[in-house]
Amino acid sequence: MNAVTIKDVALAAGVSPATASRVLSGNPATSPAARTRVEAAARELHFLPNAQARSLRSTKTDSIALLISDVRNPYFSDLAHAVEQHARAAGLMTFMGNANESTEQQDEFLATVLSRRVDGMIVVPQGLSEQDGNATEMLRRVVDSGIPMVFVDRTLADIQVPRVIARSREALEEAIAELKSHGHERIAFIGGPKHASTAMERHQAFDAAIAANGLVTAPELHFAGDFRFASGAQGARWFLENPLAPTAVIIADAPMAIGALSVWRERGLNIGTDFSVVSFDEVDALLLHNPPIATISHDLELMGRAAVQALLAVMKNESVAPVELLSTFTPRPSVGPAPDKDVHSEGMPRA
Amino acid sequence: MNAVTIKDVALAAGVSPATASRVLSGNPATSPAARTRVEAAARELHFLPNAQARSLRSTKTDSIALLISDVRNPYFSDLAHAVEQHARAAGLMTFMGNANESTEQQDEFLATVLSRRVDGMIVVPQGLSEQDGNATEMLRRVVDSGIPMVFVDRTLADIQVPRVIARSREALEEAIAELKSHGHERIAFIGGPKHASTAMERHQAFDAAIAANGLVTAPELHFAGDFRFASGAQGARWFLENPLAPTAVIIADAPMAIGALSVWRERGLNIGTDFSVVSFDEVDALLLHNPPIATISHDLELMGRAAVQALLAVMKNESVAPVELLSTFTPRPSVGPAPDKDVHSEGMPRA
DNA sequence: TTGTACGCGTTATCAA
DNA sequence: TTGATAACGCGTACAA
Numbered sequence: 001m002n003a004v005t006i007k008d009v010a011l012a013a014g015v016s017p018a019t020a021s022r023v024l025s026g027n028p029a030t031s032p033a034a035r036t037r038v039e040a041a042a043r044e045l046h047f048l049p050n051a052q053a054r055s056l057r058s059t060k061t062d063s064i065a066l067l068i069s070d071v072r073n074p075y076f077s078d079l080a081h082a083v084e085q086h087a088r089a090a091g092l093m094t095f096m097g098n099a100n101e102s103t104e105q106q107d108e109f110l111a112t113v114l115s116r117r118v119d120g121m122i123v124v125p126q127g128l129s130e131q132d133g134n135a136t137e138m139l140r141r142v143v144d145s146g147i148p149m150v151f152v153d154r155t156l157a158d159i160q161v162p163r164v165i166a167r168s169r170e171a172l173e174e175a176i177a178e179l180k181s182h183g184h185e186r187i188a189f190i191g192g193p194k195h196a197s198t199a200m201e202r203h204q205a206f207d208a209a210i211a212a213n214g215l216v217t218a219p220e221l222h223f224a225g226d227f228r229f230a231s232g233a234q235g236a237r238w239f240l241e242n243p244l245a246p247t248a249v250i251i252a253d254a255p256m257a258i259g260a261l262s263v264w265r266e267r268g269l270n271i272g273t274d275f276s277v278v279s280f281d282e283v284d285a286l287l288l289h290n291p292p293i294a295t296i297s298h299d300l301e302l303m304g305r306a307a308v309q310a311l312l313a314v315m316k317n318e319s320v321a322p323v324e325l326l327s328t329f330t331p332r333p334s335v336g337p338a339p340d341k342d343v344h345s346e347g348m349p350r351a
Numbered sequence: 352m353n354a355v356t357i358k359d360v361a362l363a364a365g366v367s368p369a370t371a372s373r374v375l376s377g378n379p380a381t382s383p384a385a386r387t388r389v390e391a392a393a394r395e396l397h398f399l400p401n402a403q404a405r406s407l408r409s410t411k412t413d414s415i416a417l418l419i420s421d422v423r424n425p426y427f428s429d430l431a432h433a434v435e436q437h438a439r440a441a442g443l444m445t446f447m448g449n450a451n452e453s454t455e456q457q458d459e460f461l462a463t464v465l466s467r468r469v470d471g472m473i474v475v476p477q478g479l480s481e482q483d484g485n486a487t488e489m490l491r492r493v494v495d496s497g498i499p500m501v502f503v504d505r506t507l508a509d510i511q512v513p514r515v516i517a518r519s520r521e522a523l524e525e526a527i528a529e530l531k532s533h534g535h536e537r538i539a540f541i542g543g544p545k546h547a548s549t550a551m552e553r554h555q556a557f558d559a560a561i562a563a564n565g566l567v568t569a570p571e572l573h574f575a576g577d578f579r580f581a582s583g584a585q586g587a588r589w590f591l592e593n594p595l596a597p598t599a600v601i602i603a604d605a606p607m608a609i610g611a612l613s614v615w616r617e618r619g620l621n622i623g624t625d626f627s628v629v630s631f632d633e634v635d636a637l638l639l640h641n642p643p644i645a646t647i648s649h650d651l652e653l654m655g656r657a658a659v660q661a662l663l664a665v666m667k668n669e670s671v672a673p674v675e676l677l678s679t680f681t682p683r684p685s686v687g688p689a690p691d692k693d694v695h696s697e698g699m700p701r702a
Numbered sequence: 703t704t705g706t707a708c709g710c711g712t713t714a715t716c717a718a
Numbered sequence: 719t720t721g722a723t724a725a726c727g728c729g730t731a732c733a734a
Contacts, residue, residue, distance in 0.1 A: 005710095005711055005712085006711065006712065006713095007711080007712095015720080015721090016720070016721045016722075017711090017712080017713095017721090018713080018714090018720075018721060018722075018723095019719085019720060019721075021712065021713060021714095022713090022719090022720090025712095025713075027713095029719060029720085030719070030720090031719055031720085034719080034720085046492055048462065048465060048466050048492075048496075049466055049711085049712075050407070050466060050468075050710090050711050050712070051463070051466040051467040051468075051712095052403045052404075052406060052407045052466075052467060052468055052710090052711075052712090053403075053407055053710070053711035053712040053713090053726085054711075054712050054713075055403060055712090055726095056401075056403050056404055056407060056710095056711080056712070056713095056725095056726045056727065056728095057711085057712050057713045057714075057725075057726050058712080058713060058714085058726090059726085061467075063463065063467075071422070071428045071431050071432050071435075071447075072425070072428050072429060072432050074423070074425065074428075077422045077423050077425075077428050078423060080422050080449070081422050081423050081449065081451070084422075084449055084451075085451075088456070088459075093459065093460065093463045094448075094449075095446040095447070095448070096422075096446070096447035096448065096449070097445075097446070097447065098431070098432065098435055098445075098447070100432070100435075100436075105439070108439075108444065109444065111399065112402070112414065112444045114399060115399050115400060115401060115402040115403075116402040116403060116412075116414075116467070117401070117402075117403055141397055145399075229635075258635045258639060261639055262638070262639055265639065265641075283636075284580075284609045284636040285634075285635040285636035285639050287613070288609060288612055288613055288616065288636050288639070288640055289639055289640075289641075290616075290640075290641040356726095356727055356728085357727070357728065357729095358727080358728095366704080366705090367704070367705045367706080368705090368727090368728080368729095369704075369705060369706075369707095369729080369730080370703085370704060370705075372728065372729055372730085373703095373704090373729085373730090376728095376729075378729095378730095380703060380704085381703070381704090382703055382704085385703080385704085400727085400728075401726090401727050401728070403726090403727080403728090404710085404726070404727035404728045404729090405727075405728055405729075406710095406728095407709095407710050407711070407712095407726095407727080407728075407729095408709075408710050408727085408728050408729050408730085409710090409728080409729060409730095410710090
């Protein structure tokens with residue numbers, strides 16, 4: 001097992017542990033002679049400082065924690081990658097955790113990370129769906145501990161910490177304008193779960209954008225999914241059976257869109273001609289689809305960078321204004337003319 | 352800031368810190384009276400033990416580290432998810448790190464994690480491509496530290512630790528038999544980078560499977576990619592311009608396959624008729640593609656579980672035999688009859 | 703059953 | 719500039 005401590009280094013270098021410590025942590029109050037000898041000894045013995053003991057004493061760890069909602073969702077893995085690269089550039093190691101869309105797993109990770117000490121946390125928070133998306137007691141406690149923390153992508157209504165989020169209102173207006181210009185008037189929406197603020201934001205922005213385009217919506221045109229594949233497949237069937245016969249649908253994230261598209265493909269439907277589709281998130285499967293899917297996307301590289309910058313500011317006790325990034329609408333052939341007689345009324349095979 | 356220590360709890364409960372410690376860590380040598388009072392005090396004060404100090408003393412952390420090659424590769428995010436869920440079931444918290452296909456980032460993460468103490472490590476190792484995929488000095492040092500460690504998915508030739516890997520030979524034989532039954536005889540291979548043992552394994556298994564099917568291959572039918580999107584796109588062009596005019600191609604991972612498919616789609620080529628495609632890894636984009644892509648896939652849930660089991664065994668000082676999981680070939684319409692006059696000789700637009 | 707005292711590896715303080 | 723010493727928060731041998 002490992003065992004080489006700073007004492008071993010000091011012994012080998014013929015100095016006291018204190019001097020060795022000073023040399024190894026870059027304290028200027030060291031003589032060149034001591035410096036060379038200690039450094040040589042450390043190299044020789046492959047000394048690796050024990051970060052536990054170090055931060056027990058100094059409370060600096062040069063590391064942060066990143067909690068994402070779902071590692072398997074490419075949206076979050078892209079975000080994680082961006083956060084990690086920027087944190088690295090700032091000299092911070094990132095420990096990643098996966099909430100798996102579960103408050104329980106979120107809480108476990110946050111508590112563990114808090115007790116192991118990191119210098120800050122970047123969190124995509126999970127709310128309690130039974131409580132209008134408010135925070136768990138554990139999350140509140142972690143916030144109350146005073147550890148520097150920023151929210152990214154999602155927020156919680158009852159917790160105030162600096163945040164980096166996206167604003168999809170304008171992009172949705174563009175998307176709906178595009179659909180309208182193709183003759184679509186009844187547009188369905190497949191949304192996300194209550195515990196995610198992004199689901200709420202996208203839903204409200206959708207309603208507002210519909211109104212801004214002079215169209216109307218109805219509760220029957222809204223499907224409540226959960227941001228995952230299976231609920232997208234359900235949403236696809238719901239869409240086909242919808243009595244209001246919508247001619248287009250906007251889907252609130254990529255996993256649901258992929259779930260929906262696989263159902264529609266199985267039924268032999270043609271996107272862009274039978275009906276039109278716009279999805280949030282820009283991922284390979286949507287771009288490679290035939291035809292490519294129009295998307296509302298976020299610059300996750302930018303979002304990750306902004307989150308790291310915000311955290312660095314919080315760690316310096318600076319005040320940080322909320323950051324709102326604009327989503328981008330990219331038209332693609334999945335949006336086509338609204339069909340005269342829509343697919344719903346024809347003799348389609350149903351569930 | 353946070354500050355509630357076990358002393359605070361002891362004080363509030365009117366006992367010594369030692370007694371409080373015993374109660375909180377489940378030591379049976381405690382009186383019921385002390386127990387109730389300490390527990391009440393701990394709850395009241397929201398006591399959260401400092402894991403640093405605890406493991407400085409006891410060297411148990413109930414956590415492991417997981418290093419994957421690339422968070423953005425769905426193959427690894429699926430693997431990460433599986434590892435995390437099984438570790439969690441075993442009472443272990445998982446800290447994830449991303450090597451980003453870079454030995455440097457791998458080494459940073461491993462060193463940090465080692466110095467912060469975890470009970471074990473599950474690693475998808477990156478080798479040095481300049482050195483035939485052998486280990487970096489840092490990785491060797493981490494291994495030498497004696498920390499329980501297992502490799503998953505990939506290995507290194509010069510490091511012996513327990514491993515959970517996949518064996519693709521049989522699946523490749525099936526895939527090639529399927530291609531051959533459709534009349535394909537010249538089959539190209541788009542492989543991975545030298546620093547990944549999986550690239551080597553798949554390449555060798557491909558050659559062996561070609562021979563087992565009574566076919567022949569040639570260096571001109573092998574393209575050296577790097578497991579990422581851009582090199583797949585390069586490979587797609589290489590395929591189209593290949594003087595040997597192969598009629599089918601096997602691609603060694605999903606990101607490269609997606610890169611290749613997007614090139615071919617842009618050129619208006621039809622997979623399954625113009626030529627046939629088989630890809631490693633089973634991801635949404637490949638299944639949603641038109642036509643769906645035949646795949647050679649791994650049971651990542653199983654791989655993750657096996658890795659955790661192996662690590663648990665190592666942590667108990669049990670000896671662990673290498674685990675080899677068989678890959679699965681799934682035929683799909685991306686494999687079709689070999690064209691009489693192949694696409695290469697026609698007037699295709701080239702690079 | 704409980705408390706005292708010590709040590710884990712490191713850094714901050716203080717005196718030299 | 720250096721070294722001795724204390725302290726970070728916790729667990730545990732030892733004594734009571």
